[in-house]
Amino acid sequence: MDEITFKQASFGSSLTGQIGVIGKRISSRAYLTYERGLTATTIGITKLNYSLTPRITIVTQAGEDSAVDLFYSVQFD
Numbered sequence: 001m002d003e004i005t006f007k008q009a010s011f012g013s014s015l016t017g018q019i020g021v022i023g024k025r026i027s028s029r030a031y032l033t034y035e036r037g038l039t040a041t042t043i044g045i046t047k048l049n050y051s052l053t054p055r056i057t058i059v060t061q062a063g064e065d066s067a068v069d070l071f072y073s074v075q076f077d
Helices: none
Strands: 003-008 018-025 030-037 044-051 056-062 067-072
Touching: none
Parallel strands: none
Antiparallel strands: 003 018, 018 030, 030 044, 044 056, 056 067
């Protein structure tokens, strides 16, 4: 495992309260995480972040609500 963290659920997430996160880098482009609520809910979400290019990242999510997101990032120096 590369990451073991605890965080607060973000707005719009199907998870509520405190969340435990376990993450593993699969390759230089792919990062896999599993998030699980630590409160009464036992919902878990698996996410895969994959960098297509340095500016474009695709994030897939499976669990309570499945989704695919495409992110484009711009950096200002």
